[in-house]
Amino acid sequence: AQSVTQPDIHITVSEGASLELRCNYSYGATPYLFWYVQSPGQGLQLLLKYFSGDTLVQGIKGFEAEFKRSQSSFNLRKPSVHWSDAAEYFCAVAISGGYQKVTFGIGTKLQVIP
Amino acid sequence: SAVISQKPSRDICQRGTSLTIQCQVDSQVTMMFWYRQQPGQSLTLIATANQGSEATYESGFVIDKFPISRPNLTFSTLTVSNMSPEDSSIYLCSVGRGGSTEAFFGQGTRLTVV
Numbered sequence: 001a002q003s004v005t006q007p008d009i010h011i012t013v014s015e016g017a018s019l020e021l022r023c024n025y026s027y028g029a030t031p032y033l034f035w036y037v038q039s040p041g042q043g044l045q046l047l048l049k050y051f052s053g054d055t056l057v058q059g060i061k062g063f064e065a066e067f068k069r070s071q072s073s074f075n076l077r078k079p080s081v082h083w084s085d086a087a088e089y090f091c092a093v094a095i096s097g098g099y100q101k102v103t104f105g106i107g108t109k110l111q112v113i114p
Numbered sequence: 115s116a117v118i119s120q121k122p123s124r125d126i127c128q129r130g131t132s133l134t135i136q137c138q139v140d141s142q143v144t145m146m147f148w149y150r151q152q153p154g155q156s157l158t159l160i161a162t163a164n165q166g167s168e169a170t171y172e173s174g175f176v177i178d179k180f181p182i183s184r185p186n187l188t189f190s191t192l193t194v195s196n197m198s199p200e201d202s203s204i205y206l207c208s209v210g211r212g213g214s215t216e217a218f219f220g221q222g223t224r225l226t227v228v
Binding site for chain 1: 147155156157158206208216220221222
C-alpha cells in the first residue's frame with residue numbers, strides 16, 4: 001500500500017523568507033502526487049498535482065513542487081512566503097489513473113511570523 | 115470544478131446519539147468519498163460511496179457505525195452512530211469525476227461529542 005511521510009509537523013518562517021515543505025512517498029510505481037492546503041476552519045484546496053512529464057510543477061498562490069523519483073520525494077516550495085500562507089499543508093498520493101483513493105500525509109502546520 | 119456543500123458545518127452532540135451529515139454537489143459525480151480528520155491527525159478515508167451500490171468501507175470502519183446513503187449522483191449522507199467522545203473529528207466529503215484526477219472537498223463538518 002502507498003504511504004506518505006511529512007517529516008516536519010510544524011514549521012515557522014518569517015514573512016518574505018523562502019519555504020520548503022518536505023514530502024516522501026512509498027509506492028512501487030510512479031504515483032499521482034498532490035499538495036493540498038487547509039486554512040483554519042476551511043476545507044482542502046488543491047495547490048498542485050503531478051502525474052507525469054515535467055518534474056517541476058507550478059501551482060496556485062506561487063507554489064511549486066519538484067518530483068524526484070530517485071528520492072521518492074515531492075517537496076513543496078515557495079520563494080517568498082506571505083502571512084496569508086499560514087495554514088496546514090498536506091501531501092497526498094493516489095495510485096493509477098483517474099481519481100482513486102487518496103492517502104494523505106500527516107500534514108505540516110506553517111506559521112508565518114512578521 | 116465541483117462545489118460541495120456540507121451540512122451541518124459544526125455540531126455538538128451528546129454521547130450515545132447519532133448525527134447525519136449531508137453532502138450536496140452542484141453537478142453529477144461518479145464517486146463520493148467520506149474522510150475523517152481527528153484532532154491533530156491527517157485525513158483518513160472512511161468509505162467510498164458510488165450511486166447504486168453499497169458503500170465500500172476501509173479497514174477499521176464498519177457500516178453499523180458509519181452508515182452511508184447515496185440516493186443519486188449529487189447527494190450523499192454519512193451518519194455517525196452511537197457517538198462517543200472519540201468520534202469528535204472533522205468529517206469531510208470529497209468527490210471525484212471520471213477523467214479527472216483531482217479530488218474536490220467540502221468545507222467539512224466539525225463534530226464535538228460531549
